[in-house]
Amino acid sequence: MNDQITTDPSKPAQRMRAGSLTLTLAPWIISAVFLAILPQIFTNNSTLTIMNQMSITIVFALAYNMLLGQGGMLSFGHAVYAGVGGFAAMHIMNMSDFFASIPLVVLPVFAGLFGMGLAMIVGSFSTRGAGTVFAMISLGVGELIAACSVIIVAFFGGEGGVSGDRTYAQPFFGVEFLQQIEVYYLTAAWVIISAALMYLWSRTPVGRMANAVRDNPERAEFLGYSARWVRFYSFVASGFFAGVSGGLFAINYEILTEENLNTASSGVILLVTFLGGVGYFFGPIIGAIVFTLLQTVLSLSTELWAIYAGSLFLATVMFFPGGFAGLIMMHVAPFKLGKLRLLIMPYIKTLIPAAIGILGLAALVEMTFHVRHAAAGDNEMTLFWTTFDSHSLIAWAIAGAVTLIGLGIARVTAPSLKEAWDEANTAGGAS
Amino acid sequence: MSTPALELSGLKKSFGKAEIIRGIDLSIGKAERHAIIGPNGAGKSTLFNLITARFAPTAGTVKLHGENLAGLEPYQINRKGLSRSFQITNIFPKMSVFENVRCALLWSQGYKYSFWNLVSRSRLLTEGADAILEQINLLERRDLPAGTLSYAEQRALEIGITIAGGADVIMLDEPTAGMSNTETDYITDLILKVTAGKTLIMVEHDMGVVFGLADRISVLVYGEIIATGAPADVRADPKVQEAYLGAALEAEH
Numbered sequence: 288m289n290d291q292i293t294t295d296p297s298k299p300a301q302r303m304r305a306g307s308l309t310l311t312l313a314p315w316i317i318s319a320v321f322l323a324i325l326p327q328i329f330t331n332n333s334t335l336t337i338m339n340q341m342s343i344t345i346v347f348a349l350a351y352n353m354l355l356g357q358g359g360m361l362s363f364g365h366a367v368y369a370g371v372g373g374f375a376a377m378h379i380m381n382m383s384d385f386f387a388s389i390p391l392v393v394l395p396v397f398a399g400l401f402g403m404g405l406a407m408i409v410g411s412f413s414t415r416g417a418g419t420v421f422a423m424i425s426l427g428v429g430e431l432i433a434a435c436s437v438i439i440v441a442f443f444g445g446e447g448g449v450s451g452d453r454t455y456a457q458p459f460f461g462v463e464f465l466q467q468i469e470v471y472y473l474t475a476a477w478v479i480i481s482a483a484l485m486y487l488w489s490r491t492p493v494g495r496m497a498n499a500v501r502d503n504p505e506r507a508e509f510l511g512y513s514a515r516w517v518r519f520y521s522f523v524a525s526g527f528f529a530g531v532s533g534g535l536f537a538i539n540y541e542i543l544t545e546e547n548l549n550t551a552s553s554g555v556i557l558l559v560t561f562l563g564g565v566g567y568f569f570g571p572i573i574g575a576i577v578f579t580l581l582q583t584v585l586s587l588s589t590e591l592w593a594i595y596a597g598s599l600f601l602a603t604v605m606f607f608p609g610g611f612a613g614l615i616m617m618h619v620a621p622f623k624l625g626k627l628r629l630l631i632m633p634y635i636k637t638l639i640p641a642a643i644g645i646l647g648l649a650a651l652v653e654m655t656f657h658v659r660h661a662a663a664g665d666n667e668m669t670l671f672w673t674t675f676d677s678h679s680l681i682a683w684a685i686a687g688a689v690t691l692i693g694l695g696i697a698r699v700t701a702p703s704l705k706e707a708w709d710e711a712n713t714a715g716g717a718s
Numbered sequence: 719m720s721t722p723a724l725e726l727s728g729l730k731k732s733f734g735k736a737e738i739i740r741g742i743d744l745s746i747g748k749a750e751r752h753a754i755i756g757p758n759g760a761g762k763s764t765l766f767n768l769i770t771a772r773f774a775p776t777a778g779t780v781k782l783h784g785e786n787l788a789g790l791e792p793y794q795i796n797r798k799g800l801s802r803s804f805q806i807t808n809i810f811p812k813m814s815v816f817e818n819v820r821c822a823l824l825w826s827q828g829y830k831y832s833f834w835n836l837v838s839r840s841r842l843l844t845e846g847a848d849a850i851l852e853q854i855n856l857l858e859r860r861d862l863p864a865g866t867l868s869y870a871e872q873r874a875l876e877i878g879i880t881i882a883g884g885a886d887v888i889m890l891d892e893p894t895a896g897m898s899n900t901e902t903d904y905i906t907d908l909i910l911k912v913t914a915g916k917t918l919i920m921v922e923h924d925m926g927v928v929f930g931l932a933d934r935i936s937v938l939v940y941g942e943i944i945a946t947g948a949p950a951d952v953r954a955d956p957k958v959q960e961a962y963l964g965a966a967l968e969a970e971h
Contacts, residue, residue: 490836492824492831492833492837493832493833494833498817498821499821502810502811502812503808503809503810503811505808506810507810507821508791509770509793509796509801510796510824510825510883511793511796511824512831
């Protein structure tokens with residue numbers, strides 16, 4: 288076999304490696320630059336808060352996907368590791384002498400170590416299998432620790448949670464993190480670092496074997512790897528980065544409560560990750576951005592945002608199991624064939640009417656909600672910058688017609704979109 | 719030929735009251751190509767699973783290079799130089815063909831559970847995996863998801879994964895099952911090529927493959943080995959002809 292290696296110097300492989308190095312570095316540099324200039328575009332504090340929220344969710348979702356997407360482990364209690372990391376960070380904040388001796392920027396490391404420690408304990412018995420048993424143990428442990436939060440008041444602070452003050456840390460090059468923008472840059476730096484480390488992890492032997500164990504644990508065992516240990520290492524690494532996200536949360540909000548580690552939060556992160564797409568590394572990033580926007584921006588305009596988020600999740604699971612990332616990557620094949628432009632017109636013809644129809648449907652939902660829940664006599668409502676009487680027949684007729692016509696057109700044009708899609712994915716022909 | 723590569727003594731396996739393997743003694747020498755044949759339900763795959771610790775034996779011992787394997791996990795046995803394929807194709811379907819082979823190389827190249835090495839940085843890994851792909855003629859399929867390969871290609875990939883780790887005892891469970899004649903010839907040549915100088919133990923139904931490949935043959939019927947020997951002797955053995963071979967040979971002609 289040795290002589291084959293020398294007679295086959297695989298030059299193409301080396302060329303590819305050099306090319307892929309610039310290719311793999313590019314997204315990171317672009318992201319870093321983008322995060323650096325973002326505050327110049329959006330200057331107000333509330334936008335910064337949303338962006339920080341996004342960053343925290345990105346780290347958490349990426350950590351979660353180390354289990355779900357890369358390791359094939361479905362966890363229903365992963366908020367626990369983020370939460371415990373966050374609580375630990377809060378306690379460090381409150382240890383005034385120690386806290387004054389460390390810069391705030393390293394606090395997430397401590398949070399990560401606590402998340403990791405807990406993951407080591409739980410992982411030691413939960414990673415034996417990846418299927419239902421793992422999911423049930425994660426759920427059980429999640430509930431258990433969430434229940435502990437009202438029992439072990441010393442650590443979890445009971446119902447009021449634990450609060451602290453980040454500014455007591457040792458100043459970092461003179462920065463005391465009094466201002467939101469300073470916290471923004473701290474969080475942004477941690478997102479880039481964590482995401483890069485998690486990406487690198489997926490390229491290491493143990494990260495590659497996590498995929499192998501996900502696909503076929505038995506075969507992996509016959510390659511010399513214990514499926515259980517591979518899962519354990521993934522679990523511990525995921526616990527570390529979940530803890531880091533908890534530490535970032537602690538720095539941003541300076542308070543942690545039971546909400547940070549309950550099952551609802553664990554459910555949200557599953558939703559976020561799946562929405563973005565578990566099959567690709569960048570999937571959870573998209574999921575975190577979209578979900579945070581829904582949660583913050585949409586919730587400003589409607590009380591019913593959770594219905595829309597839920598519907599979106601449902602639609603994703605049913606029609607696009609690859610999530611947003613899968614949807615994007617579906618277009619790589621047409622792009623490589625040079626046939627992407629074939630899709631532009633069919634997309635316009637189908638997606639715009641569909642979007643209008645969905646907005647019409649949303650209007651009907653909102654009107655129903657207004658009729659049922661507004662104070663008696665308050666018939667006036669504002670929707671899409673229009674103020675009208677929610678009890679008037681005309682408003683209902685318009686919304687209903689828009690819905691029917693929009694979805695109707697989309698339905699009629701859908702077959703031609705399908706045709707265009709098949710054509711765009713077939714090699715050959717005029718292009 | 720001092721210590722045999724693989725030595726089974728008094729191996730038994732029962733599932734409940736059903737005795738599937740009823741006491742097998744078998745010694746396979748180094749660099750020997752040994753085929754295990756027998757009618758359906760004779761316990762051939764069970765025997766394989768006992769040797770590789772997929773099942774625990776009810777009684778008896780399995781020794782690899784003189785070392786007792788009792789109580790070891792499959793991954794520990796693999797590290798001692800025994801590798802196997804499966805009757806049902808058993809690859810990593812969502813990973814690329816190249817990744818499949820590279821994963822099979824990781825442990826033998828000493829990477830263990832490390833998270834401080836990047837797999838793409840190792841020339842030895844990349845070139846080793848490409849060399850295996852060339853041996854099994856899948857270099858052109860390198861970057862496709864393994865699950866999209868044709869059946870014969872997946873079987874070839876499985877053999878590639880099995881031999882990649884450099885194990886010196888290779889066990890193949892019906893490598894040509896469900897293949898056309900040309901595919902069978904192709905896989906037979908492949909097996910000859912990649913197992914040169916290694917100990918090969920295979921379960922096989924195709925008599926052409928068995929007589930073409932094997933140095934020695936064992937015939938397993940109802941959990942017992944009724945004959946072991948060179949192909950010609952086994953073919954001539956009246957017990958074998960009665961139990962199995964006659965019918966199979968007749969069917970073939």
